[in-house]
Amino acid sequence: MQQVAHERALARAERQTAIVVSVLAVTTDPGAVEQLVTAAGGQAGDGLAVHGLADGVVGTGHAPAQDIQLAAAGGQTAVVEVPGGLAYLEPVEIDDGRTVVVEVYVPQSALTAGVRSAQIALTAVAVGLVLGSAVVGDQLAARMVRPARNLAAAATTLGNGDLAVRVQPSGPRELAEAGYAFNQMADRLAALRIAEREMVADLSHRLRTPLTGLRLDVDALEAADYLPATGDDSDRHRTVARVRQALATLEHEIDVLIRTTREATQQATTADPAPAPGRCDAGEVVAERMRFWSAVAADQDRPCEVYGLGQPAPVPVPASELAAALDAVLGNAFRYTPQGAALEVSVSRRDGWVAVRVDDAGPGVADPDRALRRGTSGQGSTGLGLDIARRVARAGGGSVSIGQARELGGASIVMILADADAPPPPPPSRRGLIGRLTREPRRRGARARAPRQARQARWPRQRPTPE
Numbered sequence: 001m002q003q004v005a006h007e008r009a010l011a012r013a014e015r016q017t018a019i020v021v022s023v024l025a026v027t028t029d030p031g032a033v034e035q036l037v038t039a040a041g042g043q044a045g046d047g048l049a050v051h052g053l054a055d056g057v058v059g060t061g062h063a064p065a066q067d068i069q070l071a072a073a074g075g076q077t078a079v080v081e082v083p084g085g086l087a088y089l090e091p092v093e094i095d096d097g098r099t100v101v102v103e104v105y106v107p108q109s110a111l112t113a114g115v116r117s118a119q120i121a122l123t124a125v126a127v128g129l130v131l132g133s134a135v136v137g138d139q140l141a142a143r144m145v146r147p148a149r150n151l152a153a154a155a156t157t158l159g160n161g162d163l164a165v166r167v168q169p170s171g172p173r174e175l176a177e178a179g180y181a182f183n184q185m186a187d188r189l190a191a192l193r194i195a196e197r198e199m200v201a202d203l204s205h206r207l208r209t210p211l212t213g214l215r216l217d218v219d220a221l222e223a224a225d226y227l228p229a230t231g232d233d234s235d236r237h238r239t240v241a242r243v244r245q246a247l248a249t250l251e252h253e254i255d256v257l258i259r260t261t262r263e264a265t266q267q268a269t270t271a272d273p274a275p276a277p278g279r280c281d282a283g284e285v286v287a288e289r290m291r292f293w294s295a296v297a298a299d300q301d302r303p304c305e306v307y308g309l310g311q312p313a314p315v316p317v318p319a320s321e322l323a324a325a326l327d328a329v330l331g332n333a334f335r336y337t338p339q340g341a342a343l344e345v346s347v348s349r350r351d352g353w354v355a356v357r358v359d360d361a362g363p364g365v366a367d368p369d370r371a372l373r374r375g376t377s378g379q380g381s382t383g384l385g386l387d388i389a390r391r392v393a394r395a396g397g398g399s400v401s402i403g404q405a406r407e408l409g410g411a412s413i414v415m416i417l418a419d420a421d422a423p424p425p426p427p428p429s430r431r432g433l434i435g436r437l438t439r440e441p442r443r444r445g446a447r448a449r450a451p452r453q454a455r456q457a458r459w460p461r462q463r464p465t466p467e
Contacts, residue, residue, distance in 0.1 A: 007109050010079065013088035013104035016048060020102045021092050028094050030054040047105030062105045063087035072099045075275060084108055147171030150177060161191040211250065214243060245292065249399045261445035269328045280319035282354050283309045289323050290345060293330050300339045308347035309455040313354045314420035317396040322356075322417075325392035329358045329413050332386070337362030342408055352422035353398065356415045368402035389415055 023036050030053055037048050037059040049059030060081045061068075067200045083108040094101050120387040122378060140260050147170045157165040169179030266310040290306050297304035315322065333343055342361040346356070365371050371386050390400040397418030405412040 001115050001122075003452040004111065005115050006111050009106045010086075010088060010112070012110070013106050014090075017088065017090040017102045020048070020050065021090065024050075024053075024092055024094055024100065026100075027095070028053060034058045044274070047107065049103040049105075050100055051103060052100040053094075059103075060105075061103055063089060063103050067101070068101050070208045072101050075099070085111065124444070127151050143171055144175065147179065150173070151182060154182060156397045158186055163193060163296060174298050198412070206337035211331070214247070214250070225436045229373040237403060261349050279314055279316050280322055282313040282315050282322060282356055282417070283311065285319050285322045286326065286345060286347050286356060289326050289330070293334075296334065297343060300334070302334075302340060303342040305342075305344045306346070307344070308349075311347075311349060312421075313347050313349045313419040315354050315396050317392055317417065321392050321395070325415060326358075328355065328386070328388045332360070333358060333360045333411075337410065341410065344405075344408060352419045354419050356417070357412065358414075359412045360410040362410040364404055364409075366410045367400050371402060372400065386413070389413070393417055 020033075020036065023033060027033070033050055033053060037050060045060075047060070049057055049061040051057055051061060052072065061366050062085075063080055063081075066088070067078065067080045068089065072091050075091050075093075075137075077091070080087050082105070084103060088104040088106060090102045090104075091099050092102055147167075150167055150170075154165050154167045163186060167179045169176040169183070171179075203426065225392065286306065287309050294304050294306075330343075330345075337343075337360050344357075344359040346357045346359075348357070349355075372390055373387070386402075393400045393415045398416035400414070402413045403412045403414070404410070
């Protein structure tokens, strides 16, 4: 801005010099020139003079005499410093061969005209930019810091045990992604805690099966104490043997509980992949568990029949899991039906599925949907037995259904599991979307109109033929 003001002042002086030079080209009369100088000097602030035209100086001069002589001798324009400003010197050769010097005085105020106001304006702009940058930077920093602080606070709360804490992803893309990842981690931790508690509850519920057998055998022993002595201790010996077997089963279940808990802990600490699901023969599992439950049924005078054990029935679940599910269902049948009520267990295999059916002659299940809900029981129990069966069936690719036994009249609980040796499903049809849509409504309608008894009829009992 100072350079522009300096050049602007010199340009004005050059224009004034050009006016005088043009007048000198017309006339060199000192009187006419003096009038011009007076008029131009009055407009320019008494800063115009002509040296060498007459005996003296026309106008008011400011430049030293030696600078004027040097400018006249050199024949070139010169700018010299004078007190209070600059002097613009322009040599001009007139008609009689002389050289006159036109001087234009440029005061210091003209050299700095507008500089201070420009400095103030630029300073104000700079201050405004700094303040604006500070405000914008503060907003940007707050936009980044606030989500980071919220994420840190949520992580601290989660570390203190509150698994319900979540964050609202916001801020830059990286922080928003971190917020989404935090919410997924919190959801996973909550699911793991729920799964852990359910696993502990299920494993603990498995201990009730041998305890039920022990309670029944203890009742039998107590009843035997009130009977007259007959000298035959075979029943007492059988009861003591079953008590020992129940104790061994209880010890085995406790070992399974400890082993399962340790495996879950090791997988959580080492991040090892979960082992592949096992498989077993449903008929063998039913036969093995019914050796225990048949003895208990005999003590209670329960007619107990088992069907369908002569054929293989492979299912994709471990034998211990299927045994626990079967014990849960049979335990409920023994616990919630009158003593002496009949019991039937059957295993069947067809169409790529294996069904394990438990029928009893008890009062039945009034609300099947409520009975399958975890932790819900109308008999004052934990409500985990049927849920254990349902979870095992789902792990085996099937489900659990509750209905009414057609022959015994009580409850009929069917665990359906996928056949482990079944061939893979056929590839999808290539007939197109239209053909598939035309077939699906008929299938849905047929399935919706089929009564429950008709759906259950596809798993008939396979009674052995008499020899």
